[in-house]
Amino acid sequence: MSEPLLSIENLSVRFFTYQGVVRALEGVSLHVEPGEVLGLVGETGCGKSVLARCVLRLVQDPPGRITGGRILFKGEDLLKASRKRLRQVRGNDISMIFQEPMTSLDPVFTVGNQMAEVVRLHQRVDRRTAAKICAGMLEQVRMPDPFAVLRKYPHELSGGMRQRVMIAMELSCNPALLVADEPTTALDVTVQAQVLAILDELTRKRGASVLFITHDLGVVAQLCNRATVMYAGRIVETAPVERLFDSPAHPYTKGLLEAVPTLEEDREELAAIPGMVPGLVEPPGGCRFHPRCGRVMPACSRRVPELFRVRPDHFVACHLYGAEA
């Protein structure tokens, strides 16, 4: 296996609040290969976005603090990087698309203004060249009449257009890694498909890797090579997408997949996982899923399961696959 582009090792993040310490991430490890699209799935509040923000060191301190682990990008530990180095990495090597296309653009500047700003932060070009680069980028995200769009203010664009502007902006410096934090959640379904197609096409063309965060399993199936499932701040399963959908190993993943409606079957009611996502101030001991798990064993509440390898590329954090099972 070649050296991964991004590898996160044993990352722990805590938020120190008045209600106690929120253990947002605990011992999370994952890696992204060059040119790969890794899907990160999980319920609301399981730490997906925190993980994404960690990669770019955007977690606010206080209250959040990265308490352990390493984030290696091309072998360089981003947690130890200087502010100056971080500024170079951001935008140039790694960029990020946010969930809220409505507010990710500054309302008081025109689109062209903001896009040129990004281009000029990283490349020494004059205003006119920057405008040309921006228009070219907009063309690539299939924006009709790019020069007119450059002169518009964000509120004059629709959500889908804004998200396409964001994609164009973030890809303008050819980053090696794009972190997409639920880029399509705020868009309606038809626009979603468009935006995803554009994202897919562009990253493929440029050979960029994507860390794609979502809670939409359909999107993962369509777009990603591998997928990682998170639950309550920990990783529970990592596998290639086909494998994950065909033979999920972790009870949580199974539950998730059963909860997806299908066109073929005619089910009266969708299966649901009983119970609620636990609070992260005092999460359940051992495996965090054990109170809701249908196949719970005595070991589950006592010990944290490590990631067991069930196949060369399929890892599961569940005692069912441990030595004693």
Place this chain on the structure above:
Amino acid sequence: MASWQRFKREHQWRIRELLFTLCLMRRNPSAVAGLAIIAVMAAMALLAPWLAPCDPVRISLSERLSPPSSAHLFGTDELGRDILSRIMHGARISLRIGVMVVSIAGGLGTFLGAVSGYFGGRLDNFIMRCMDVVLSFPPLVLAMALAAALGPGLNNAVMAVAFVMIPKFARLVRGEALAVRQKPFISAARVSGAGDLWIVFHHVVPNCISSVIVLATLVLGDTILVASSLSFIGLGAQPPSPEWGAMISVGRKFLMDQWWYATFPGLFILTTVIGFNIFGDALRDILDPRIRR
């Protein structure tokens, strides 16, 4: 000519935006009214030496405290000086003080507030506590102390008043900056590799500027009043110079019997302040990209 053509072509849409702004202004009655008042005042200030019917410092004791008449439209003061002429010349001083104070205090206050709100933490605490110290004095008293320490004179008075006005801007901008820094576009800018100060100047300040404009117009009124109070106790404009506030302060003594002395300068201060206020208000609407189109 050729270069003008090129300039025109390259900046075509900027020119169009500017024309559009002017067109919006024409359609907005309060902008027109405000601008008209400001224009009249400014013209009066600029053209005072030619417009004024009399010399503003010519003393004529035989005509002292005469009521408004055809010879002296606004009457005369206790030394027989023509009040209309003094008001016209006074516009130069009062407007200059207002504009200077607002630009100094607005500039510094906006910067301090933006930095304070954006960075937060200890720096925020330090800056805002300094502002609290300034705010804990009645503005006039502090300005008086400062002006006295700096020595009498118009420039020193301007600096003293500007210093007193800084917290108003700083607090307003800090509040806005606190809200702005939570916005995703700030994260987006950071993700694109922008540094902190760069974000402050390119995103935080421009997003706060609309409220700063409105506050500036309000402070302008205050400033004229405070500066004139300084003139009254001899710390601002020096005696023969016809500053509006100083005229009111002196005229107050005569208010019972010679109403015209304090009333006319007062009316001018009132009109100027209202002019700046409604213009500022309209300007905010016109420049706001969300309402613009």
